[in-house]
Amino acid sequence: MTDELSQCGVSVLAQSVKSDGVAFGERWCSEQQQLIAPLILRLLSLQLIHVACVCAGHNASRDVVTLVKSVLFHRRNPLHFHFITDTVANRILSSLFQSWMVPSVQVSFYDADELKSEVSWIPNKHYSGIYGLMKLTLTKALPSDLTKVIVLDTDITFATDIAELWGIFRKFTDKQVIGLVENQSDWYLGNLWKNHKPWPALGRGFNTGVILLYLERLRRIGWEQMWRLTAERELMSMLSTSLADQDIFNAFIKQNPVLVHQLPCFWNVQLSDHTRSEQCYTEVSDLKVIHWNSPKKLRVKNKHVEFFRNLYLTFLEYDGNLLRRELFGCPSQANPESLQTALEELDEDDQCYDFRRERLTVHRVHLYFLQYEYTPTEDDTDITLVAQLSMDRLQMLEAICKHWEGPISLALYMSDAEAQQFLRYAQASEVLKNRKNVGYHIVYKEGQFYPVNLVRNVALKNANTPYVFLTDVDFLPMYGLYDYLRKSVVQLDMAHTKKALVVPAFETLRYRLSFPKSKAELLSMLDMGTLYTFRYHVWPKGHAPTNYAKWRTATTPYKVEWEPDFEPYVVVRRDCPEYDQRFVGFGWNKVSHVMELDAQEYDLMVLPNAFMIHMPHAPSFDISKFRSSSSYRNCLNTLKDEFHQDLSRKYGSAALKYLTAQRNI
Template sequence: MSRFSKTLLSYLLGVLLSSAILLQLAFYFKGADELSDIEDTPRPKLHLYPPEVSTECRERHILFIIGGFTSVANALTTFKSVLFQMKGPLVFHFITNADSRKVIPTLFDTWQLPAVKYRIYDIEPYVKRIDWIPNTHYAFVFAMIKMVMHEILPEDVKEIVYLDTDLIILDDISPMFDVLKNTNDSVLFAMGENVSSGYTSGKHPWPARDIHNLLTISHPNIYVELPCEYNFQLGKNALPLTCQTNDRLVKIAHFNSKDKLNLKSKYVVHFARYYSHYRSMDGYVFRQRRECESDKSISTSLTDLIETDRECDELIVAMKTKYRTLLYFNGLNPSMLEHDVTLVTHLSIDRFAEFERVIDSWEGPISVAIYCTDAELYRLRSNIAMHAVFKTGDYYPINYLRNVALNASTTGLVFLTETNLVSSENIYNNIRKAVQRNMTNKAFVVPVFETTFDSEREKYPKTVEELLIEWKNGTLLPIEKQDNQKSYELWKENPARIKWDTGYLSLPVVARKTSIFYEEKFIGFDWRRRPNFIAKNSNSYLFGLIPSSFSIQPHHSQNIDFNHFNVSSLYKKCMSSIRREFDFDFYKILKDAIDLHRH
């Protein structure tokens, strides 16, 4: 907990940091025995009590320091624990690097949390203030930047609680926000009692905790100590037994070691169960949090239910849902080359095994949006750019998933495909050779075929010659051949020259900056292969074919939306009604665009 008297705190830190080299030498030469005196120095200690029941709706500020894609994904568990335990308005402050700033806005904007705001601050202008200090902490400058947080945060933030992202909140921590209430103006911050020898042994030079320790020794009047249950440390050098408490009283469990939950300790194992509970918790439940203790706006009373005779309400609700989204959760830094091609696709988690074939056949960058639950998120590992769209409801938000993957791609060109397709050999290199530097209003296409077998095959054609043999034998046929018979027959005669025609439902390669995003209102089955990338664009496109390239759709079990469409007359009725309501004729617009170009 910090109270900002910026002038005084800047002076004290300035004096301390300007002497950092001499103090660093003291760490090396004094030895652990003399440094142990730090632990014995008497410090003011507070006993915190829950506040009296109040209807006060008070905004509380919390600071996090986050660097990198995976750091945001890992911090998600900490965020949930805060939201679960704390009521009322919250303001999250994030000091971040460039990677985190690509992720945090999307995470919180799509989360739609009542009474939660966030602010983001760039770490880069302040790095030079602290990066010269010797530091072997595994978090590098992110461990030290809190020393200048008073310079980073705006003037309107008077008090703030800083939390690491490797901890979980286990109880109401609102007393922390009143810890400075009855202290004099000389007290600038409160800090949890230290139960870890690692911060004072001299073995880890200059993490921020060491600097705070020295600052409180030289100026004891600026500091009060919080009980250890507000920072129950579970690191390698922690001594939990020195904290006279038990798990019912622990407010904050802090996995403060590089090993985190992998540390072999009975205490870590115990509190890891709480961590797993938060990690698996459905984040959508926090859309129901209240602004204040007295807020009665959210009700579960059956008397509040409203009768409706609209048969398609469930589908319409799904169309209007804002889906929680976490970008780059596996931490891969995507390619940003202008003339490179990113394979853009989507899948539900049950299709991930099929998707591994796509990964094996594509040599370039991949951007994939995965529809999964919070619990499923942490089972996914791969060396491609993955983005989580968290599951809710019974419908698959296909076009939203497509847009997430498309928007998160960073190369100049994108190949818009489906997860279950098997591609011909060298398709990535063929696309790169075929595309042109100026792709404005141009698109290349890759035709799609389907197997006539009712079961999975071990091998599929890799070349056009192999494909034509199986086409002749009837074991592979053009997909949806009724609409595309003419186009496919021409492609069969001379695959390198055929251009897109009306109804040609193949896979496009387009320039990302000119690509039209998919209409997100369309969810579920029957919107899967409509050429939406051009459907809302009145400009003409010039279409070409990727030479010697194709994709094959293997036999696979159908998804839930396909089954809905096949067996539910109500589902078909609703989809037809929605199509008429939006008056969206894909093929007519596509034909008009092609005719405009030809004339």
């Protein structure tokens, strides 16, 4: 058996040929042949299919997810994805696949930086840059024992089972090493404009958005040396490539036409502005693969573009959780063993089962959903604002960006469809478009409850500064808070001491507020009743220990003591404890975190010239559930008790005061 057989497939074959210890060949007869035939056919559907993509940067990492969804939706085979990535794409995609946990899918990554020297000598005018040339290096980049691979651009959408395409390898002649679809534009005919001189090609040439590469044979004929010689020869007159790797592939094929296997056009329906792809898809049933091979992508001018766009949007907004289904006949352990054990230990008769099950839910996470750029400061005092939000708080983002000029790490709890709405919102906003130091991390929806602390932890863990300001997205920081906090970090020697800097919280009930520009102006508004201390009328315990009366006249930071249910917004070192993920939905999610900070002996220091203001909004779905459901409230109390017990085990006698305080409430 070759490497393309999955472990499951090998198992099926082994069972089919084993018969009482007698060699299969010695017992062959027509009756057994009829018995074995279905198993052999089944085995073919269990072949491991290898797919390679070059993917670099934030945008390509987002695009490739739609390609992967379309492949997973139709597939019936185990898959192995091979990604040639830069550092950004590696971080994004490795996190995504690890949290996606799709059964019968393997993923491998290869460092594009190690391959750059192979192609950096080739001048390239194509918008893909150096990464547009890296498909030339796949015989070197991919494992030496990998015999065949399907190579795809990131702007591809499948409308059929990829196994059909893989099966075409069997149609190759002994000499054929590359499978390609003919180019559907006139580019290589050289008649698009006056003095247009394309690279040499066979007829209309071939498009490299979808390639079948017979790696074993390519290595045998010396592919690496052959494409290099081709490129060197043509560059003497052409000076640079216009269509990246496609120009070199075509020049190579022009010299060696016997090596190419032409694929039917429906395996790469090209939708750039100058294509004649409609000649290919005369019948919709012929459609196999859509290729948005234009810098304009979905905005191309094609008379059938609406049909193709709708097919693409189906997968763009498709719930990726549904693709976690097991492949029939090829069992796999999708969940890690520890997670599987924890799930089996849950008692389904426990009235708090849903809460406990939520803690074990593994959510898909797509880090850095949008372009992100951050340069560390030289003084090591930088602070990231850390928050989480869902779709109903999206309108807060522009205001926060106007109030906080420093880096921001936001985790957004959304469905696949909502993530695309957010993308359109961000791309249409001048404020958000111009802010590159905001990391947006999508945590995809799953389960009954809002996993608020899990979402917070995603934002916290992906902050890139030494310090973090842990806040909520419905608060607006005072103007200049970013600079003030950085000075406070130095003043209070946070690099060498355990401190949590408390930013006093206020609120307004007015949707339109003339935001105070100073502490004096805020105090005036407080006295006039335009502003209030946060939640004083419904939850005074949450912020009373801040001691607002002292803050009014304070000119230097002052220490306050922990009290039950205290949940201030704080600045701490990035290596602070994470939020406890057992708390989901509404209640005790921040309280438990501040309690652990206190257990770790952080000093709570209130800043005298800092403030933030909560803006009004409709109540969340989870707070409504908490208020209306006694079982919800009972389970929250159960989780509180268990948290206290865990805290006592973790911190010993020092944590007894929390249990005592809870009992005295």
